Amino acid sequence: MRILMINPNTSEGVTARLEQAARAVMSPQTVLDSVTAPAGVPYITTRTESLIGGVSVLEILSEHHQEYDAAIVAAFGDPGLGAARELFDLPVVGLAEAGMLTACMLGGRFAIVTFAAALEPWYRECVAWHRLEARCAGVHTLSGAFRSINDVQEEKASLLAELCNQVAASGEADAIVLAGAPLAGLAAQLRDQVPVPLVDCAEAAIGQAETLARLRPAKALAGSFRRPAAKPSTGLSPALSARIAHDTAQ
Amino acid sequence: MRILMINPNTSEGVTARLEQAARAVMSPQTVLDSVTAPAGVPYITTRTESLIGGVSVLEILSEHHQEYDAAIVAAFGDPGLGAARELFDLPVVGLAEAGMLTACMLGGRFAIVTFAAALEPWYRECVAWHRLEARCAGVHTLSGAFRSINDVQEEKASLLAELCNQVAASGEADAIVLAGAPLAGLAAQLRDQVPVPLVDCAEAAIGQAETLARLRPAKALAGSFRRPAAKPSTGLSPALSARIAHDTAQ
Amino acid sequence: MRILMINPNTSEGVTARLEQAARAVMSPQTVLDSVTAPAGVPYITTRTESLIGGVSVLEILSEHHQEYDAAIVAAFGDPGLGAARELFDLPVVGLAEAGMLTACMLGGRFAIVTFAAALEPWYRECVAWHRLEARCAGVHTLSGAFRSINDVQEEKASLLAELCNQVAASGEADAIVLAGAPLAGLAAQLRDQVPVPLVDCAEAAIGQAETLARLRPAKALAGSFRRPAAKPSTGLSPALSARIAHDTAQ
Amino acid sequence: MRILMINPNTSEGVTARLEQAARAVMSPQTVLDSVTAPAGVPYITTRTESLIGGVSVLEILSEHHQEYDAAIVAAFGDPGLGAARELFDLPVVGLAEAGMLTACMLGGRFAIVTFAAALEPWYRECVAWHRLEARCAGVHTLSGAFRSINDVQEEKASLLAELCNQVAASGEADAIVLAGAPLAGLAAQLRDQVPVPLVDCAEAAIGQAETLARLRPAKALAGSFRRPAAKPSTGLSPALSARIAHDTAQ
Amino acid sequence: MRILMINPNTSEGVTARLEQAARAVMSPQTVLDSVTAPAGVPYITTRTESLIGGVSVLEILSEHHQEYDAAIVAAFGDPGLGAARELFDLPVVGLAEAGMLTACMLGGRFAIVTFAAALEPWYRECVAWHRLEARCAGVHTLSGAFRSINDVQEEKASLLAELCNQVAASGEADAIVLAGAPLAGLAAQLRDQVPVPLVDCAEAAIGQAETLARLRPAKALAGSFRRPAAKPSTGLSPALSARIAHDTAQ
Amino acid sequence: MRILMINPNTSEGVTARLEQAARAVMSPQTVLDSVTAPAGVPYITTRTESLIGGVSVLEILSEHHQEYDAAIVAAFGDPGLGAARELFDLPVVGLAEAGMLTACMLGGRFAIVTFAAALEPWYRECVAWHRLEARCAGVHTLSGAFRSINDVQEEKASLLAELCNQVAASGEADAIVLAGAPLAGLAAQLRDQVPVPLVDCAEAAIGQAETLARLRPAKALAGSFRRPAAKPSTGLSPALSARIAHDTAQ
Known part of the structure; x- marks a missing residue:
C-alpha cells in the first residue's frame, strides 16, 4: 500500500x-x-x-x-x-478530518486545541464544512506568539498540556484533538498528563x-x-x- | 460611490x-x-x-x-x-450572498434555480457556508447541456421559466434566486411568468x-x-x- | 421611488x-x-x-x-x-431583518446590542423567526433604567460603546447590530470607538x-x-x- | 379546579x-x-x-x-x-402546543393533519415557534374548499381519514395530530380507521x-x-x- | 383508570x-x-x-x-x-419526558437541576433522544457526595434551592425541572424559594x-x-x- | 495488536x-x-x-x-x-459508527442501505445518537422477508445492488454504507455494480x-x-x- x-x-x-x-x-x-x-x-x-x-x-x-x-x-x-x-x-x-473522526470514536464531543489564536476562524470553518459542529466542544488556542513553526511544539508543550487540562476540567470534551501539522507527534508525549484521550492528527x-x-x-x-x-x-x-x-x- | x-x-x-x-x-x-x-x-x-x-x-x-x-x-x-x-x-x-439575503426579505424560504446540474454540489456548499440552509428550499437545476456560456440565458430561458414554475408549484419556496453569473439580467424577463418573486443576483x-x-x-x-x-x-x-x-x- | x-x-x-x-x-x-x-x-x-x-x-x-x-x-x-x-x-x-441581513455581509456572526434588558426575550424570538440563530452571537443589553425613550441614545451612548467593546473582545461576533428604533443614527457616532463593524438598523x-x-x-x-x-x-x-x-x- | x-x-x-x-x-x-x-x-x-x-x-x-x-x-x-x-x-x-406535546409521548415524530391548505404556513410557523421541528413530520392538508366552519369535520371526515392513512403509510409519522379547533372531537371517531395514534387537540x-x-x-x-x-x-x-x-x- | x-x-x-x-x-x-x-x-x-x-x-x-x-x-x-x-x-x-414536556408549557427553555454530577452525561443523552435540546438550557448538578439515596432530597434541599436560584439568575431558563426519582415531591417544598416555575417529575x-x-x-x-x-x-x-x-x- | x-x-x-x-x-x-x-x-x-x-x-x-x-x-x-x-x-x-465515519471520508453525505424494513427505526436512532444526521442521506431498506439470517446476503445481493443504484441515482448520497452484520463481506462483491463508493462495515x-x-x-x-x-x-x-x-x- x-x-x-x-x-x-x-x-x-x-x-x-x-x-x-x-x-x-x-x-x-x-x-x-x-x-x-x-x-x-x-x-x-x-x-x-x-x-x-x-x-x-x-x-x-x-x-x-x-x-x-x-x-x-x-x-x-x-x-x-x-x-x-x-x-x-x-x-x-x-488531517483535520482524520483527527476529528478518530476523536468521535473516543467520546461524544471532542475539543480542538492548538498553539495560535490566529488559527481559530479557519479551524471553525473546517469543523462546519465537515458538519461536525454537534460533536465539537470548541476550538481552544494559546494566545501568545511563537518563535519557529518547526519547533513550536517543544516551545509550547507545557502550555498546551495546561490548556488541555483546563479544557478537560470544563467537562465539555470527552477527547481532545491536538490540531495543527506542527504539533504532529506531540500527543504521544502529553498523553499521560491529560485526563481525556488525546488524538494526534498525523497518527490518525x-x-x-x-x-x-x-x-x-x-x-x-x-x-x-x-x-x-x-x-x-x-x-x-x-x-x-x-x-x-x-x-x-x- | x-x-x-x-x-x-x-x-x-x-x-x-x-x-x-x-x-x-x-x-x-x-x-x-x-x-x-x-x-x-x-x-x-x-x-x-x-x-x-x-x-x-x-x-x-x-x-x-x-x-x-x-x-x-x-x-x-x-x-x-x-x-x-x-x-x-x-x-x-x-453574488450568491446578495441574491440569497435579498430573497430572505421576500419570504421564508428561497429556492435556487440554475441552468446546469454540475453546479449543484458547489452551490449547496455555498448555502451551507453562509449558514442559510434553514432558509433554502433546495437547489434546482436543468439537466441538459448548453451551447455557450455567454448565451445560455437566451438558450434556456423557457426551460428555466418552466423549472421555476415547477418549484413554485411545490409550495416549498416563497421566492426564487436565479443563480449563476451567466443568468444576470434574466429575472427581469421571466418575472411575469413565475408566481413567486424572482431575484436577479446582479441586481441584488x-x-x-x-x-x-x-x-x-x-x-x-x-x-x-x-x-x-x-x-x-x-x-x-x-x-x-x-x-x-x-x-x-x- | x-x-x-x-x-x-x-x-x-x-x-x-x-x-x-x-x-x-x-x-x-x-x-x-x-x-x-x-x-x-x-x-x-x-x-x-x-x-x-x-x-x-x-x-x-x-x-x-x-x-x-x-x-x-x-x-x-x-x-x-x-x-x-x-x-x-x-x-x-x-428593521431587525434589515439590520441582521446587512450584518451578515460583514462577517460570519453578528451580535445584537441594545439599551434595555427587557428587550432580550422579544429580540431572541425575532432572531429565531428569521432563522438566523446560526448567524447570531447573542443579544447583549445594558441593565439599568433610562430616562426618556426619545433621548436614550444620548443618555446611554458611552455605556453602549463600552458594551460593544466587551462583546467585540469576546471574539464571538464579527459585527454588531445596534438594535432598537430609539438608537437610529447612533452607529455613525460610535463607529470609530468599536473594533468591529457597527450596523445602524435605520441605515440598513x-x-x-x-x-x-x-x-x-x-x-x-x-x-x-x-x-x-x-x-x-x-x-x-x-x-x-x-x-x-x-x-x-x- | x-x-x-x-x-x-x-x-x-x-x-x-x-x-x-x-x-x-x-x-x-x-x-x-x-x-x-x-x-x-x-x-x-x-x-x-x-x-x-x-x-x-x-x-x-x-x-x-x-x-x-x-x-x-x-x-x-x-x-x-x-x-x-x-x-x-x-x-x-x-391548542397546538398541547396537541403536539401530547403526540410526542406517542412516538418520535408526529404529523399534523388538517382540513384546509390555507392553514399550512401559519401552522408551520407555530411548530417552529415551539421549536418542535425535529419532532414534526410535516403539515398535511386537504386541498379543496369547505362549506361551513362549524360542520367541516362532518363534511371532511372521510377525506381526513384517507389523508391520515396516506401519511401513516409513508412511515414518517408515529402519531398524527388532528389540527384545527373545528376538528375538536373528530379523533374519537376516526381512531379505529387510522394505523397510528390520533391526537385530539381539545382532549389534549x-x-x-x-x-x-x-x-x-x-x-x-x-x-x-x-x-x-x-x-x-x-x-x-x-x-x-x-x-x-x-x-x-x- | x-x-x-x-x-x-x-x-x-x-x-x-x-x-x-x-x-x-x-x-x-x-x-x-x-x-x-x-x-x-x-x-x-x-x-x-x-x-x-x-x-x-x-x-x-x-x-x-x-x-x-x-x-x-x-x-x-x-x-x-x-x-x-x-x-x-x-x-x-x-419520568424525564413528562417533566420536560410539562416544563415546555411553562416557558421557552427549561433547565434540568439534579443532585449528583454523575447523572449529567446520561441526562444529556436523554434530552437528545427526546430531541428537546433546543428547549433545554442545560443540566445543572450539585457536586458533592450524598449519604442515602432514599433521603437525598432532605439532605440536599437547601443546596438544590440555591442551585435553582443560580440557574434562574442566569436568565437562560424559564422553568426548572427537578430531576431524578429520589427528588419526587421536593418541588412542592421549594416552589416559593425559586423565581421560576419548578416542575416535579412525579407530578408531571x-x-x-x-x-x-x-x-x-x-x-x-x-x-x-x-x-x-x-x-x-x-x-x-x-x-x-x-x-x-x-x-x-x- | x-x-x-x-x-x-x-x-x-x-x-x-x-x-x-x-x-x-x-x-x-x-x-x-x-x-x-x-x-x-x-x-x-x-x-x-x-x-x-x-x-x-x-x-x-x-x-x-x-x-x-x-x-x-x-x-x-x-x-x-x-x-x-x-x-x-x-x-x-x-459497527455502525465505523461504517458511517469511514463513509464520511468518501463524500459529504452517506446513505445507509440494508436488507429489512424492520431495521429502519433502530438504525435512525443510531444515526441520531452519533449526531451524524447532517451527514446521512437516509436509511433505505428492502421491503420483503428473507429466509435465513446467515445467508441473507446471497439471497438479497441483486436486490441490494439494485437498491444501491436507485439511491445513487437520486444524487443525494456520495457513498453508501451496506449496513447490518449479516451483510459483512458483501461490499467487495457489489463494488463494481454501484456508481458510488460502498462501505463494508466489518472492513471499516x-x-x-x-x-x-x-x-x-x-x-x-x-x-x-x-x-x-x-x-x-x-x-x-x-x-x-x-x-x-x-x-x-x-
Missing part, C-alpha cells in the same frame, strides 16, 4: 514531523512518501492561505496521484480537500488513509464527488490543467 | 451581462467598474474551480482595492469571499454593495475577519504577496 | 430619529415618508406589545400601501412583518427597502406569502377589514 | 365543539368555562388573523384571568400564547391544562416570561390597558 | 416517594400501583445502568401490561422507554399518564413504534421472551 | 461472516478473536433487542476486556456502545479498531466517558457486577 502525504505548507521541518509521527504507528507493509508545497506560505493560518494552499494540493496531486493508493492533505483545516476528492480517483483524507491520518486504501473504494460516478466534466483553463500548472481537461496523459 | 465588480470567470461576455444588469438598477450616483479574471476557467462550476477562482479574486482585489468603496465577487458560489473579507479593508459582497449584488458602502463600516480589528498578521509567501502575484506581507505599498 | 417608514411605537421622537438616520444615507432619488402608530405603547419591548404593534402596522399599511414602492416596519423585532408580507403587494422589510433598512423596490418583485401568487383568500371580519379598522375582505376599494 | 377555554375565533359553533370534546375526557372535579372572541374573524388561518386573534386572547384574559387556575388558547397556531404567558400569572396552554389541551393547574407553578419572576414592567398605552381595551399598566384593579 | 408506575431502580424508598408525590396530585378516580425493579442497581446514574434498568422495565411490563391503561417509567433518563413503547400496546411515559408523570390514558390512543400499526414481528430468544425472563415471540399467553 | 469482535446476536454464522470480512483487510500483525452472544436474539432489529444485546456486550467485555487492545461491537446500531465506552478502559468501536470496523489501538488512548478520567464510581448491583453476571463494583479482580 502506497500513501502520499502532502504538506500544503512550505515548511520542510513540518513535513518531517508529520512523516515521523505517521511512521511511528503505520503498518510495516505501508509505503509512505511526502511532498512539501513548493510555493505558498510557511504555515497556513487563514482563509486566504487555505485557498492558496488548496491550489498547491491540487497541483501536487495532479503530478503524483497515479502512483498512490491514498493521499493525505496534511494541514489542519484540510485545504483543497473537497476539490481533491472530486478531481482525483484515489481516496484522500484531511495515516490510520484513516490505510483504512480507506484497504477498502479500495470505487471512484464516484454519481453524487457530489463524481469527477467534473472536462474543461479548458488558462494559467494553471500543466499537470493540473491537463487533469481538469481530462487530458489522457494525466 | 465607486464599486468594483470582479468576475472570477474568464468569460468577458458574462462580465458584460453582469454589468448591464447592475447598471439597470443602480443609483445614478454610483460608479461601477468591472474586471474579468485573466486566468482560470470560462465558468466556475466545481469546488476545484472555485479554489482557483478564489485566488483570482484575491489577486484582482490586491491590485484595485484602494480605489473602491465596495466590491462584488460576481460568481454564484462566492469564490474567495471569506478570504477577501478578511484580507482587505473595503466591504465585499458575494449592486443594491447590497451600495448599502454596504453607505454604511461605511470600519474594517474589523477584532473577530474572525480581522486582518491576518503579516506573513512572507512565495509564488504569488506581487500585489497579493505584498498585501499578505503588509507591505505598505499595497 | 417612494418608501413608507412605519413606526409601530407611538413615540414621534423615535420616528424623527429613524427618518433622520435613513435620510442621511438614502439615494437622492428616493422619497421617504413616515407614519407613527396612533395607538399602542410608546416603545415596544414585549411579546404582548409586539402583537399590538403588529396590528397597528397592518392598519397603517391598509391605508397607505398603494402609494409606495416598499415599506419598512421600523421597530426592532419586526412586529407584524410576516402578516404585512402576506397581506399586501408591496415589498416590506423589517432604507438601503434594503431601496434594493427591494428596484427589483420590482411580483407579489407572490404561490408559496406561504401568497395573499390569503377573502374573509369577513368584525371589530377591525375599515381599511384593514376591507383589505382582508378583498374589498376592491382597498 | 377552574379552567377557561378561550376561542380566539368568532365562531360560537366551534367553541361548542371544543367544549364538548374537552368535557368528554376531563376529570369530574374540573370546572370548564369557555369564551368566544367578540371580534376578529370566524376562523383564523393566516399570520394576519393570528395577530388579531392574539390581541383578542389578551383582552379576554385581562377580563377573566383572576377567576381561573389555568387557561387554554383554543385555536391551533396558539395566537397570543407567548404574550399571554408573559402577561398573566396563571398557566396558559395552547384539557388534560394539559389540568396537569399544569395541579402543579400550581409559581408565576415566573425571572427568565423570559417574567411579567413585563408597567407601561402606559393608548387605544386598548380598558382591562388590557390596566393589566399592562399594572393597574391594581386588574 | 389504572396506571402502573415502574421504578427501574431497586430502592423501595424511592418508589415510595414517587408514589406519594403522584398521589398528591392525581385525580381521585385514578388507581395507581407501583413496582420496584427486583434486580439492577439502587439508583441508575450511567449509560450502563440505564441499559440494565431498561431490561428491567421490559420484564416488569411483560408481566403486568394487560392490567393497566398507562404506565410510567419512573427514572429520569427514561430507561427502556423507546423499547417499551414499541413492544407493548398501552401508552407509556417516561402522573398528569401525563392520565392524559394519555384518557385519549385511549390505538397501538401503532405503522410508523417506528409499530409492534416488532415475532422472534425467538434465549436467556430472557419467560414473560418478556413470550411477549417478543408473540406468544398469545402474553 | 489484539482485537476482540463481539457479536451481540446469537447467530454464529453471522460471526463467521464478520470475522472473514475483517480478516480479508486487516494488518498481518493484528490478532483477531470473536465472541458470539450466548443469549438474546438471532439478529437484533429493534430498540428492545438492542437493549438486550447491549447488556450482552457488557457481559462479554467484562470477561475479556483485559486481554485486548481494542474491541468492536459488531452489530449495526451499536448496542451497548456508549455503556461499554464508559465502563471499560480499552477503546471500543461500533477492523480498520478503525486498529487505528484506535495504535493511538493507545488513555482511559478518560474526565468528561462524560470517565469510569463511573463503584456501585453494588444484584442479578447481573458475576464479571459485570464486579466491574461495576470496581471489584479489583475485574
Whole structure:
C-alpha cells in the first residue's frame, strides 16, 4: 500500500514531523512518501492561505496521484480537500478530518486545541464544512506568539498540556484533538498528563488513509464527488490543467 | 460611490451581462467598474474551480482595492469571499450572498434555480457556508447541456421559466434566486411568468454593495475577519504577496 | 421611488430619529415618508406589545400601501412583518431583518446590542423567526433604567460603546447590530470607538427597502406569502377589514 | 379546579365543539368555562388573523384571568400564547402546543393533519415557534374548499381519514395530530380507521391544562416570561390597558 | 383508570416517594400501583445502568401490561422507554419526558437541576433522544457526595434551592425541572424559594399518564413504534421472551 | 495488536461472516478473536433487542476486556456502545459508527442501505445518537422477508445492488454504507455494480479498531466517558457486577 502525504505548507521541518509521527504507528507493509508545497506560505493560518494552499494540493496531486493508493492533505483545516476528492480517483483524507473522526470514536464531543489564536476562524470553518459542529466542544488556542513553526511544539508543550487540562476540567470534551501539522507527534508525549484521550492528527491520518486504501473504494460516478466534466483553463500548472481537461496523459 | 465588480470567470461576455444588469438598477450616483479574471476557467462550476477562482479574486482585489468603496465577487458560489473579507479593508459582497439575503426579505424560504446540474454540489456548499440552509428550499437545476456560456440565458430561458414554475408549484419556496453569473439580467424577463418573486443576483449584488458602502463600516480589528498578521509567501502575484506581507505599498 | 417608514411605537421622537438616520444615507432619488402608530405603547419591548404593534402596522399599511414602492416596519423585532408580507403587494422589510441581513455581509456572526434588558426575550424570538440563530452571537443589553425613550441614545451612548467593546473582545461576533428604533443614527457616532463593524438598523433598512423596490418583485401568487383568500371580519379598522375582505376599494 | 377555554375565533359553533370534546375526557372535579372572541374573524388561518386573534386572547384574559387556575388558547397556531404567558400569572396552554406535546409521548415524530391548505404556513410557523421541528413530520392538508366552519369535520371526515392513512403509510409519522379547533372531537371517531395514534387537540389541551393547574407553578419572576414592567398605552381595551399598566384593579 | 408506575431502580424508598408525590396530585378516580425493579442497581446514574434498568422495565411490563391503561417509567433518563413503547400496546411515559414536556408549557427553555454530577452525561443523552435540546438550557448538578439515596432530597434541599436560584439568575431558563426519582415531591417544598416555575417529575408523570390514558390512543400499526414481528430468544425472563415471540399467553 | 469482535446476536454464522470480512483487510500483525452472544436474539432489529444485546456486550467485555487492545461491537446500531465506552478502559468501536465515519471520508453525505424494513427505526436512532444526521442521506431498506439470517446476503445481493443504484441515482448520497452484520463481506462483491463508493462495515470496523489501538488512548478520567464510581448491583453476571463494583479482580 502506497500513501502520499502532502504538506500544503512550505515548511520542510513540518513535513518531517508529520512523516515521523505517521511512521511511528503505520503498518510495516505501508509505503509512505511526502511532498512539501513548493510555493505558498510557511504555515497556513487563514482563509486566504487555505485557498492558496488548496491550489498547491491540487497541483501536487495532479503530478503524483497515479502512483498512490491514498493521499493525505496534511494541514489542519484540510485545504483543497473537497476539490481533491472530486478531481482525483484515489481516496484522500484531511488531517483535520482524520483527527476529528478518530476523536468521535473516543467520546461524544471532542475539543480542538492548538498553539495560535490566529488559527481559530479557519479551524471553525473546517469543523462546519465537515458538519461536525454537534460533536465539537470548541476550538481552544494559546494566545501568545511563537518563535519557529518547526519547533513550536517543544516551545509550547507545557502550555498546551495546561490548556488541555483546563479544557478537560470544563467537562465539555470527552477527547481532545491536538490540531495543527506542527504539533504532529506531540500527543504521544502529553498523553499521560491529560485526563481525556488525546488524538494526534498525523497518527490518525495515516490510520484513516490505510483504512480507506484497504477498502479500495470505487471512484464516484454519481453524487457530489463524481469527477467534473472536462474543461479548458488558462494559467494553471500543466499537470493540473491537463487533469481538469481530462487530458489522457494525466 | 465607486464599486468594483470582479468576475472570477474568464468569460468577458458574462462580465458584460453582469454589468448591464447592475447598471439597470443602480443609483445614478454610483460608479461601477468591472474586471474579468485573466486566468482560470470560462465558468466556475466545481469546488476545484472555485479554489482557483478564489485566488483570482484575491489577486484582482490586491491590485484595485484602494480605489473602491465596495466590491462584488460576481460568481454564484462566492469564490474567495471569506478570504477577501478578511484580507482587505473595503466591504465585499458575494453574488450568491446578495441574491440569497435579498430573497430572505421576500419570504421564508428561497429556492435556487440554475441552468446546469454540475453546479449543484458547489452551490449547496455555498448555502451551507453562509449558514442559510434553514432558509433554502433546495437547489434546482436543468439537466441538459448548453451551447455557450455567454448565451445560455437566451438558450434556456423557457426551460428555466418552466423549472421555476415547477418549484413554485411545490409550495416549498416563497421566492426564487436565479443563480449563476451567466443568468444576470434574466429575472427581469421571466418575472411575469413565475408566481413567486424572482431575484436577479446582479441586481441584488449592486443594491447590497451600495448599502454596504453607505454604511461605511470600519474594517474589523477584532473577530474572525480581522486582518491576518503579516506573513512572507512565495509564488504569488506581487500585489497579493505584498498585501499578505503588509507591505505598505499595497 | 417612494418608501413608507412605519413606526409601530407611538413615540414621534423615535420616528424623527429613524427618518433622520435613513435620510442621511438614502439615494437622492428616493422619497421617504413616515407614519407613527396612533395607538399602542410608546416603545415596544414585549411579546404582548409586539402583537399590538403588529396590528397597528397592518392598519397603517391598509391605508397607505398603494402609494409606495416598499415599506419598512421600523421597530426592532419586526412586529407584524410576516402578516404585512402576506397581506399586501408591496415589498416590506423589517428593521431587525434589515439590520441582521446587512450584518451578515460583514462577517460570519453578528451580535445584537441594545439599551434595555427587557428587550432580550422579544429580540431572541425575532432572531429565531428569521432563522438566523446560526448567524447570531447573542443579544447583549445594558441593565439599568433610562430616562426618556426619545433621548436614550444620548443618555446611554458611552455605556453602549463600552458594551460593544466587551462583546467585540469576546471574539464571538464579527459585527454588531445596534438594535432598537430609539438608537437610529447612533452607529455613525460610535463607529470609530468599536473594533468591529457597527450596523445602524435605520441605515440598513432604507438601503434594503431601496434594493427591494428596484427589483420590482411580483407579489407572490404561490408559496406561504401568497395573499390569503377573502374573509369577513368584525371589530377591525375599515381599511384593514376591507383589505382582508378583498374589498376592491382597498 | 377552574379552567377557561378561550376561542380566539368568532365562531360560537366551534367553541361548542371544543367544549364538548374537552368535557368528554376531563376529570369530574374540573370546572370548564369557555369564551368566544367578540371580534376578529370566524376562523383564523393566516399570520394576519393570528395577530388579531392574539390581541383578542389578551383582552379576554385581562377580563377573566383572576377567576381561573389555568387557561387554554383554543385555536391551533396558539395566537397570543407567548404574550399571554408573559402577561398573566396563571398557566396558559395552547391548542397546538398541547396537541403536539401530547403526540410526542406517542412516538418520535408526529404529523399534523388538517382540513384546509390555507392553514399550512401559519401552522408551520407555530411548530417552529415551539421549536418542535425535529419532532414534526410535516403539515398535511386537504386541498379543496369547505362549506361551513362549524360542520367541516362532518363534511371532511372521510377525506381526513384517507389523508391520515396516506401519511401513516409513508412511515414518517408515529402519531398524527388532528389540527384545527373545528376538528375538536373528530379523533374519537376516526381512531379505529387510522394505523397510528390520533391526537385530539381539545382532549389534549384539557388534560394539559389540568396537569399544569395541579402543579400550581409559581408565576415566573425571572427568565423570559417574567411579567413585563408597567407601561402606559393608548387605544386598548380598558382591562388590557390596566393589566399592562399594572393597574391594581386588574 | 389504572396506571402502573415502574421504578427501574431497586430502592423501595424511592418508589415510595414517587408514589406519594403522584398521589398528591392525581385525580381521585385514578388507581395507581407501583413496582420496584427486583434486580439492577439502587439508583441508575450511567449509560450502563440505564441499559440494565431498561431490561428491567421490559420484564416488569411483560408481566403486568394487560392490567393497566398507562404506565410510567419512573427514572429520569427514561430507561427502556423507546423499547417499551414499541413492544407493548398501552401508552407509556417516561419520568424525564413528562417533566420536560410539562416544563415546555411553562416557558421557552427549561433547565434540568439534579443532585449528583454523575447523572449529567446520561441526562444529556436523554434530552437528545427526546430531541428537546433546543428547549433545554442545560443540566445543572450539585457536586458533592450524598449519604442515602432514599433521603437525598432532605439532605440536599437547601443546596438544590440555591442551585435553582443560580440557574434562574442566569436568565437562560424559564422553568426548572427537578430531576431524578429520589427528588419526587421536593418541588412542592421549594416552589416559593425559586423565581421560576419548578416542575416535579412525579407530578408531571402522573398528569401525563392520565392524559394519555384518557385519549385511549390505538397501538401503532405503522410508523417506528409499530409492534416488532415475532422472534425467538434465549436467556430472557419467560414473560418478556413470550411477549417478543408473540406468544398469545402474553 | 489484539482485537476482540463481539457479536451481540446469537447467530454464529453471522460471526463467521464478520470475522472473514475483517480478516480479508486487516494488518498481518493484528490478532483477531470473536465472541458470539450466548443469549438474546438471532439478529437484533429493534430498540428492545438492542437493549438486550447491549447488556450482552457488557457481559462479554467484562470477561475479556483485559486481554485486548481494542474491541468492536459488531452489530449495526451499536448496542451497548456508549455503556461499554464508559465502563471499560480499552477503546471500543461500533459497527455502525465505523461504517458511517469511514463513509464520511468518501463524500459529504452517506446513505445507509440494508436488507429489512424492520431495521429502519433502530438504525435512525443510531444515526441520531452519533449526531451524524447532517451527514446521512437516509436509511433505505428492502421491503420483503428473507429466509435465513446467515445467508441473507446471497439471497438479497441483486436486490441490494439494485437498491444501491436507485439511491445513487437520486444524487443525494456520495457513498453508501451496506449496513447490518449479516451483510459483512458483501461490499467487495457489489463494488463494481454501484456508481458510488460502498462501505463494508466489518472492513471499516477492523480498520478503525486498529487505528484506535495504535493511538493507545488513555482511559478518560474526565468528561462524560470517565469510569463511573463503584456501585453494588444484584442479578447481573458475576464479571459485570464486579466491574461495576470496581471489584479489583475485574
